[in-house]
Amino acid sequence: MSGKDLGPPNLRFMKCEKWWRKHQPFLDNSGYRLRRKFDPSWKPPWKTNYEMFQSEERALHSSPYIMDATRIRDGRQVMLKRVSKSRFPLEVELSVFISSPPLSEDPNNHCVPIYDVLQSPYDPDFEILVMPRLRQFYSPSFDKFWMYVTSALRQIDRDVTILNIMLDASELHPKGFHPVKPRRNATFTGSAKHITRTEYWPRYFIIDFGMSRRCVPPEIPYEPVSNCGNRYVPEYIGSKEGDRCNPFPTDIFCLGSMLEQDFLHKHPPLQFLVPLVDDMIQKEPSLRPTISEVVHRFAVLCNSVTGYRFRKLVIPGNNAFFQRGRQLRHIVTLHPPLPISKFPVSPAINHYLRPFYTLTPSAALLDTMQRSSEGTN
Structure with missing residues (x-):
């Protein structure tokens, strides 16, 4: 045989x-x-x-x-x-x-x-x-670190796991790709051909809202602890069934942990983000920044770094010779390297909303709130 x-x-x-x-x-x-x-x-x-x-x-x-x-x-x-x-x-x-x-x-x-x-x-x-x-946001691979940063980190105010960041690759693959094996073409007969993000800047999306909740200020959210895919969340360690916490600081921790593990540890040129990430993964939940503060500080940090510093860096594993050739082609055809030159610096959150996003009510406060609620009924 x-x-x-x-x-x-x-x-x-x-x-x-x-x-x-x-x-x-x-x-x-x-x-x-x-x-x-x-x-x-x-x-x-x-x-x-x-x-x-x-x-x-x-x-x-x-x-x-x-x-x-x-x-x-x-x-x-x-x-x-x-x-x-x-x-x-x-x-x-x-x-x-x-x-x-x-x-x-x-x-x-x-x-x-x-x-x-x-x-x-x-x-x-x-x-x-x-x-x-959609397909995973890092596929096809990136040419430059600047693209890596702008594509992934601009969406940080929506989810906490890297697997839930996706991209619409329909224009990157003019002839399509296979839905199960995206590196193969639509007919499963060979590799999927694609253009670069410089030639067409795709749109990125967040998926999977199975564990999401809708919270409305000013009442501080107080949700049961749940499995967010990160077993190192400080407020989850040693927790018992029925324990609750404010989920917003937990999201910030998971997000910061994701950035640390999947970006900073793997790509040394992104070390300028370390101060922000360190604040996001603080042990005390109330000391972590809100998501609007994260977005604000991220924009300020990125705007402080020259575009040349990012453009000259090639993602490890890519062929530098061919990458430089693509850069030259983009210059000749007048393709701008980025869809934006500066990150918009949004205002930080109103100070009166900060407790909503950072505090977990103490047992004493909850008892007081409960008695107050019973007294009005």
């Missing part, structure tokens, strides 16, 4: 794939077409396991809750996400809220748009969010 003849194919659908395969007729009638593999009438064309292993049908999404699709009416590439109402009761509501006017009309809103919400006809616990097809 040769290396390319590994016996008869034996494709077994995963449980998550069966869920989407069952929903294929419903999704098709709703205007969203899945890949051919999920058509209930589809039969594998392979004759050997080798052929199966080389096919795109073997590729699986990293999460069982997402699926790629094509919007039938205009051919737009979209992503579907099934959301459990019992596990994440507010995710759909909040996702639609921040994706609707007037919030959606704000150019500073980088939350992923929601095109549609579908109710599963087979499982009342699940709704399906329809969103644009």
